[in-house]
Amino acid sequence: MTSYVRTNSPAQVRSLSTFGKHLQRSVLTATLLAAASTGSEAQPYVRADGSTTDDLEAARASWRHDAEFNGNVGLAAINADAAYALGSTGEGPELLACPRPS
Structure with missing residues (x-):
């Protein structure tokens, strides 16, 4: 199911699924960076x-x-x-x- 967001201008209709894909990609990138940064510290x-x-x-x-x-x-x-x-x-x-x- 695709949801749409309508702005003041009827010509601008954006798909929420596109936003969702970008959001998922951003969250995945942030998670990978956080995981990679914790492994670089020396283990006492x-x-x-x-x-x-x-x-x-x-x-x-x-x-x-x-x-x-x-x-x-x-x-x-x-x-x-x-x-x-x-x-x-x-x-x-x-x-x-x-x-x-x-």
Whole structure:
């Protein structure tokens, strides 16, 4: 269905579908630009001592070599070093571990 907009002049009739196409294109362009701009920022990964780094593997290794982390075997079993390196603190529903029945 095509809708039309009439202006004061009867000779000027514009299709709303044309406007809709331009609007969709503009929204898509804005969305793509926003998505592209967020990926260009450096990701700060968290080390066991609280400092940050741009290297995920270095951050994970710092957690795997931490005495408190190694004191709990369950943390290594669920790869908690990756979650901690990504900044998870355990607050809120970010991580759920459920035992599987054997």
